[in-house]
Amino acid sequence: MGYELPDAVRIEVAGPIRVVVLDRPGELNAVDAQMHWALANLWRQLAADQAARVVILTGAGRTFSAGGDLEWITSFLDDPAARDESVREGAQIIEEMLRFPLPVIAAINGAAVGLGASLAILSDIALISERAYLADPHVAVGLVAGDGGAAFWPLLTPILRSREYLFTGDRIDAPTAVELGLASRVVPPEELLPAAHRLAERLAAQPPDALRSTKRIVNMHLSQALAGPLQAGFAAEVVTMQSAEHRRRLLALRQRAATR
Numbered sequence: 001m002g003y004e005l006p007d008a009v010r011i012e013v014a015g016p017i018r019v020v021v022l023d024r025p026g027e028l029n030a031v032d033a034q035m036h037w038a039l040a041n042l043w044r045q046l047a048a049d050q051a052a053r054v055v056i057l058t059g060a061g062r063t064f065s066a067g068g069d070l071e072w073i074t075s076f077l078d079d080p081a082a083r084d085e086s087v088r089e090g091a092q093i094i095e096e097m098l099r100f101p102l103p104v105i106a107a108i109n110g111a112a113v114g115l116g117a118s119l120a121i122l123s124d125i126a127l128i129s130e131r132a133y134l135a136d137p138h139v140a141v142g143l144v145a146g147d148g149g150a151a152f153w154p155l156l157t158p159i160l161r162s163r164e165y166l167f168t169g170d171r172i173d174a175p176t177a178v179e180l181g182l183a184s185r186v187v188p189p190e191e192l193l194p195a196a197h198r199l200a201e202r203l204a205a206q207p208p209d210a211l212r213s214t215k216r217i218v219n220m221h222l223s224q225a226l227a228g229p230l231q232a233g234f235a236a237e238v239v240t241m242q243s244a245e246h247r248r249r250l251l252a253l254r255q256r257a258a259t260r
Contacts, residue, residue, distance in 0.1 A: 001049040001052075003045050005045070007034070008024050009021070009035055010023045011046075015204070016053035016054060017052075017201070018056070019055075019056045020056065020057045020058070021058055022057075022059040023060045024060070025060040025061030025062075025063070026061075027066070027069065028062075028063040028065075028066035028111070029059040029061070029064065029065040029066060030065065030067060031069055031072075031115050032069040032072045033082075033086075035069075036072075036086060039089075040090075040096065043096035046102065047100060047102065053203070053204040053208060054103050054105065055102055056104075056106075057104055057106045057107070057120075058109055058192075058193065059116075061110075063109070063116075064106075064108045064110050064111060064112040065112055065113065067114025067115055067137070068114055068115060070253065074250055074254055076241060083238070083241055084238070087146075087241075090147040090234065091230065093119075093147075094118070094122065094147070094148060094230060099223075101212045102212070103203050104122075104124050104125075105127065105196050105199055105200055105203075107192050107193055107196040108120050108127065108128040108129060109129050109189070109192055110131065111132065112134050113136070114137065115148070117134040117135060117148075118147055118149065120134065121182050122148065126177075127183070127184060127199070128174045128178070128185070128186055128187065129174065131189050133177070134171070134183070135165075135170065136148075136165065138150075138169070139167060139168075140168075140169040141246060141249045141250050142240055142243055142245040142250070143241065144236040144237045144240050146233035146238075147233075150229070151226055151229035151230045151232075152222065152229070153166060153182070156182060157182060158180070161180055
């Protein structure tokens with residue numbers, strides 16, 4: 001099956017396994033407009049692939065995803081139409097991942113930040129490299145963590161621990177991510193993709209109808225619990241996107257990044 005996606009996301013075929021690669025390694029797989037659109041639209045294309053049984057999601061190079069691309073996010077300050085479209089797509093990404101019928105294995109090969117962390121945690125199984133970490137730094141740039149963290153981390157972790165990491169944006173190393181329930185298990189870096197493929201092959205050999213229905217029922221709990229918090233989270237994120245505090249912090253962050 002041919003996939004109609006921009007270059008920022010690559011799909012590799014390995015028998016019944018589809019490997020989705022976030023492919024902007026020179027930018028640490030930061031999510032720009034093209035990648036964001038692809039992440040909102042690729043799940044239906046994958047679901048239509050009759051030969052696919054399992055999906056592995058990973059990043060090219062040394063990073064899973066550094067989160068939102070600074071130049072793209074900064075453009076929202078003076079482009080409300082682009083801002084609103086990004087929020088609509090953000091909601092679509094989460095909804096499509098929750099509805100996606102095939103099992104998704106995240107192979108978290110490096111930093112998974114912001115939306116990158118959400119993509120990893122929304123996967124059905126998350127294998128995390130010893131060198132990787134998760135972080136959601138929305139609050140540090142004056143934003144509500146609307147694209148997932150504030151809404152669904154408390155469903156997976158002790159709520160007091162969720163608050164600390166969401167309020168501070170601190171990094172969550174691989175062992176702590178597993179302890180909190182934000183990742184399934186820690187894997188040595190050189191074993192990450194082989195381990196993901198071995199697991200994918202096992203899942204691909206399972207009876208497909210039973211596996212899909214089991215996933216659907218498990219995800220019903222998440223979908224029902226997330227309905228209110230996600231809607232509130234995205235609405236609050238839009239409000240904070242328009243704040244003077246967010247503008248000041250984002251521009252300062254961009255300037256610091258430019259001088260590195």
